[in-house]
Amino acid sequence: MAGRILNFGSLNIDRVYRVEHFVRPGETIASKGYQCFPGGKGLNQSIAAARAGARVFHAGTVGADGDFLIKLLSESGADVRYVRKKDGITGHALIQVSDAGENCIILYPGANFDNDTAYMEQVLSGFSAGDILMLQNEISNLSWLLERGRKKGMRIMLNPSPMDGALAEMDLTGIAWLMLNETEGGALTGEGEPEAILRTLLSRLPGTQVILTLGKDGAMLGDGKKILRQPCFPVKTVDTTAAGDTFTGYFAAAILENADPADALRLASAAAALAVSEAGAAVSIPVRERVEAFLKAGPHG
Ligand code: RIB
Numbered sequence: 001m002a003g004r005i006l007n008f009g010s011l012n013i014d015r016v017y018r019v020e021h022f023v024r025p026g027e028t029i030a031s032k033g034y035q036c037f038p039g040g041k042g043l044n045q046s047i048a049a050a051r052a053g054a055r056v057f058h059a060g061t062v063g064a065d066g067d068f069l070i071k072l073l074s075e076s077g078a079d080v081r082y083v084r085k086k087d088g089i090t091g092h093a094l095i096q097v098s099d100a101g102e103n104c105i106i107l108y109p110g111a112n113f114d115n116d117t118a119y120m121e122q123v124l125s126g127f128s129a130g131d132i133l134m135l136q137n138e139i140s141n142l143s144w145l146l147e148r149g150r151k152k153g154m155r156i157m158l159n160p161s162p163m164d165g166a167l168a169e170m171d172l173t174g175i176a177w178l179m180l181n182e183t184e185g186g187a188l189t190g191e192g193e194p195e196a197i198l199r200t201l202l203s204r205l206p207g208t209q210v211i212l213t214l215g216k217d218g219a220m221l222g223d224g225k226k227i228l229r230q231p232c233f234p235v236k237t238v239d240t241t242a243a244g245d246t247f248t249g250y251f252a253a254a255i256l257e258n259a260d261p262a263d264a265l266r267l268a269s270a271a272a273a274l275a276v277s278e279a280g281a282a283v284s285i286p287v288r289e290r291v292e293a294f295l296k297a298g299p300h301g
Contacts, residue, residue, distance in 0.1 A: 003256040004131045005049055005056040006154075008120065008145055009042015010112040010138035011069045011083070013092040014241070014281050022096050022104050031096075038072050039093055039281035040112070041136040041161060044242045048249020048271065049134070050077035051287045054256050056249075058083055059123045060139060061111040066090035072282060082123045086114055091138070101237035101276070107162065113140040120145055129153030132176075134252060136161055143170050150174045157255075159248050163187045172205060177255070179211045179248045198222040209261070211251065213244055219269055221261055230265040233273035233300045242281035247272040250291070270295050 018033035046058040050073075058073050059082035066085060074080045091112040095105050120141060127133070133149040135142060136159045143166075149156050155176040160167050163184045172178065178201065180188070185197035194212055201210045202222050209223045218231040250271040254264035271291045278284035286294075 002055060004127070005046075005054055005134050005252055005256065006059060006082075006123070006127050006131060007042055007046045007049070007056055007078075007134040008059045008115070008123065008139065009045060009134065009136050010040035010091055010109075011043045011058075011060050011062050011066060011073075012038075012040030012107070012112070012138075013065070013069070013090055014039035014095055015092060016095045016097055016241070016280065019096045020099055022098060035280065037280040037283055038069050039095075039242065040069070040091060041138050041159065041245050042112075043069060043073060044245030044281050044285065045134060045136065045159070045249040045252075046073060046078045047076045047282050048246045048285045049253045050249075051285055052250045052253030052267075052271070052291075053288050054249075054253035055079075056134075057081070057126075059120075060084070061086055061114045061119075063088040063090040063111040066111065076282075082126070084119065086111055088114065095241060097239050097241065097279075101239050103239070103241045105162075105241075107138065109138065109140075112138055115140045117141055117144050120148070124148055124152065127152070127154060130155065132157055132252060132256070134248075135159070137164065137167050138162065142167070146170065146172075146175075157248070157252055159244070160184050160188065161244065172208075175205065175208050177209045177211060177251075178205065179213070179244075179251065181213045181215070181244055185212055194220055195227070198227065211265070213247055213272075215240075219247070219265055221265055223261070228262050228265060230262070230269050233270055233294075235273045235277040237276050239279045239284065240276050242284060243272045243276045245281070246275040246285050249285070266295070267291065273300075
């Protein structure tokens with residue numbers, strides 16, 4: 001059977017405010033624009049993997065107002081049979097996007113924190129050793145899932161985002177792929193330089209492939225034997241929201257295709273570049289044909 005991804009992850013409603021600069025303590029500012037988008041690191045990553053062509057199953061919980069998120073996941077090609085709807089509020093994010101395209105985010109977990117272990121166990125029973133278990137840090141019972149996934153022999157891809165104290169304490173051994181940015185890497189290691197972050201994580205987590213995304217400086221991949229570097233594809237930045245999620249979903253899809261790690265990095269970086277050049281999270285994630293055409297069109301910068 002071809003490889004499968006189970007993504008147990010968040011589903012959010014993103015309320016996006018366009019601002020000249022991020023609001024400062026004590027300051028009130030008027031936003032220049034407002035849009036409501038589908039989002040959530042989990043949903044974004046499933047959509048990216050599905051649009052890349054992977055067989056991805058999403059699991060997670062929405063509230064009464066979350067139907068449109070399930071619909072988008074399904075229309076994008078993800079299998080939604082495990083997504084649950086419960087009474088209560090869907091997780092949501094208040095996002096400021098600056099003129100430079102950068103973002104800052106306040107999360108309200110809502111239904112994302114309603115994922116209990118009985119439900120998780122039921123979903124996991126449909127998967128087996130070798131399947132990819134894709135995880136982020138926006139749902140309840142993450143450490144339980146990590147432990148159960150490891151015991152089942154699933155190949156775990158963890159994006160430790162958003163970073164918090166609980167995650168810093170979690171047992172990350174046995175993870176196949178750790179996908180993180182410089183800030184998250186710095187918080188986990190206390191290091192400031194990308195190469196030092198990578199080497200520290202690799203020495204702590206032997207057997208794990210560590211993929212560090214560096215924004216305009218591209219991405220690095222280390223596996224204990226070699227370090228690969230992928231420059232970023234220069235594009236006009238409109239909104240960086242979900243760039244990392246797009247990268248992760250596309251990277252996972254390339255892994256399922258047994259792509260060479262350098263090719264996986266290149267594909268993921270190209271998809272992330274396209275996502276950055278459009279507004280919104282899930283809606284900015286390109287389909288595979290667009291990414292291939294972009295790569296073919298080179299040279300880039
Ligand atoms: O990574 C981007 C995502 O982070 C947004 O879609 C928002 O919902 C938050 O989860």
